[in-house]
Amino acid sequence: MSNTLGLYLHIPFCRSKCDYCDFYSVAHRGDRMDDYQKALLKHIAETAPLANKQTVNSVYIGGGTPTWYGEKRLRELLSAVKKRFNVSRDAEITLEANPDSADYKTLVRLRRAGVNRLSLGMQSSNDDELEAVGRPHKFYQVKEAVAAARKAKIKNLNLDLIYGLPGQTMDSWKQSVEDALALGPEHLSCYGLTVEEGTPLARHVAGGLVLPDDDELADRYLWTVARLAEAGYEQYEVSNFAKSGYQSRHNLKYWMGEPYVGLGAAAHSDFGGCRYSFVRDVEGYIRGVLQGERLLDDMDRIPRRERGSEYLMLRMRTTHGIEEWEYRREYYMNFDPIGARLAEYEQKGWAARSGRRWHFTPEGFLLSNRLIGELLELQEASTLANTLEKLRAGPPPRADG
Numbered sequence: 001m002s003n004t005l006g007l008y009l010h011i012p013f014c015r016s017k018c019d020y021c022d023f024y025s026v027a028h029r030g031d032r033m034d035d036y037q038k039a040l041l042k043h044i045a046e047t048a049p050l051a052n053k054q055t056v057n058s059v060y061i062g063g064g065t066p067t068w069y070g071e072k073r074l075r076e077l078l079s080a081v082k083k084r085f086n087v088s089r090d091a092e093i094t095l096e097a098n099p100d101s102a103d104y105k106t107l108v109r110l111r112r113a114g115v116n117r118l119s120l121g122m123q124s125s126n127d128d129e130l131e132a133v134g135r136p137h138k139f140y141q142v143k144e145a146v147a148a149a150r151k152a153k154i155k156n157l158n159l160d161l162i163y164g165l166p167g168q169t170m171d172s173w174k175q176s177v178e179d180a181l182a183l184g185p186e187h188l189s190c191y192g193l194t195v196e197e198g199t200p201l202a203r204h205v206a207g208g209l210v211l212p213d214d215d216e217l218a219d220r221y222l223w224t225v226a227r228l229a230e231a232g233y234e235q236y237e238v239s240n241f242a243k244s245g246y247q248s249r250h251n252l253k254y255w256m257g258e259p260y261v262g263l264g265a266a267a268h269s270d271f272g273g274c275r276y277s278f279v280r281d282v283e284g285y286i287r288g289v290l291q292g293e294r295l296l297d298d299m300d301r302i303p304r305r306e307r308g309s310e311y312l313m314l315r316m317r318t319t320h321g322i323e324e325w326e327y328r329r330e331y332y333m334n335f336d337p338i339g340a341r342l343a344e345y346e347q348k349g350w351a352a353r354s355g356r357r358w359h360f361t362p363e364g365f366l367l368s369n370r371l372i373g374e375l376l377e378l379q380e381a382s383t384l385a386n387t388l389e390k391l392r393a394g395p396p397p398r399a400d401g
């Protein structure tokens with residue numbers, strides 16, 4: 001088991017809510033930030049002793065909009081994390097930010113406090129597209145924030161982009177990608193817009209808003225993968241691309257099934273053989289930590305040997321992919337039906353082999369939800385067949401038989 005640990009701090013405050021957003025965050029609740037901070041600091045102090053045998057090599061402050069939470073609070077959190085946890089000297093310390101709250105003064109202070117990676121929510125370089133989904137910034141602010149980050153000597157920068165925004169065309173998407181490339185980020189995340197139930201976007205769609213269709217999205221995705229490869233960004237996950245040496249450690253922990261601890265409202269963890277999450281409510285979280293009320297929202301104890309389905313689901317999102325003997329050795333499962341299906345996908349151009357590893361091609365990533373679903377069905381059928389075989393064989397003979 002890995003002796004390194006990822007730490008995630010969730011800051012669930014935003015200036016305003018974007019129309020598509022399904023992440024847990026609240027707008028206009030600056031009045032609760034001080035109490036939330038007290039709760040987070042207490043939670044950090046209480047959790048750190050449980051992880052005293054592990055080295056934290058990745059800290060991720062996400063949200064929400066951490067920069068909206070205020071630089072002083074963020075520095076206080078980082079200082080508490082460094083004091084309480086064993087944070088390695090080369091830890092990747094990422095801060096998520098929106099372009100309208102990432103100025104030079106803020107960034108330089110946070111860089112001095114340890115932040116060495118900035119993830120900026122750019123989403124598009126087209127102001128009409130940004131406005132159409134309620135983003136609280138314009139493209140000129142992205143350029144200013146990137147210049148501020150570079151001046152503050154932040155050498156690892158990610159830009160998030162969204163394809164499929166209302167009103168976006170193939171040409172305007174290409175322009176956004178080119179504008180992002182011109183800013184010289186080390187890492188790019190390109191996500192397809194998803195319409196999440198209960199969001200204002202879902203209501204707009206129900207009311208007649210037309211979004212780019214699946215074929216258009218597929219064209220944008222495949223063009224993007226090719227364009228970013230040409231620009232020197234290696235795809236390492238369905239939606240993530242990086243220059244050599246700049247893959248996100250935080251992201252990889254999740255996809256590689258490595259342990260991480262999340263603190264904050266709605267934060268998820270995979271730690272000590274358990275997956276768990278905290279209540280999805282700022283008030284509930286504050287009361288849970290400060291007054292001992294219910295804090296856990298969900299908890300599942302999953303022994304490592306029973307994580308074969310996670311292995312398939314998460315690793316097949318990456319270009320690292322899966323490997324037959326890794327699968328057999330770690331999860332005691334039969335790879336044959338999965339290997340046979342992957343060979344069929346290879347014929348169709350959806351999967352490829354590098355050495356003994358299998359991974360999806362960009363065309364396969366486009367269909368990955370369906371294809372991973374099929375692989376999981378095969379896995380389940382093979383597990384069931386195995387159990388039935390054991391039952392038919394009956395109990396082992398008794399020693400005194």
Ligand code: SF4
Pocket residue numbers: 013014015016017018021022023025063064065098121
């Ligand atoms: S800034 Fe990010 S977290 Fe906040 S509402 Fe917009 S998408 Fe959601």
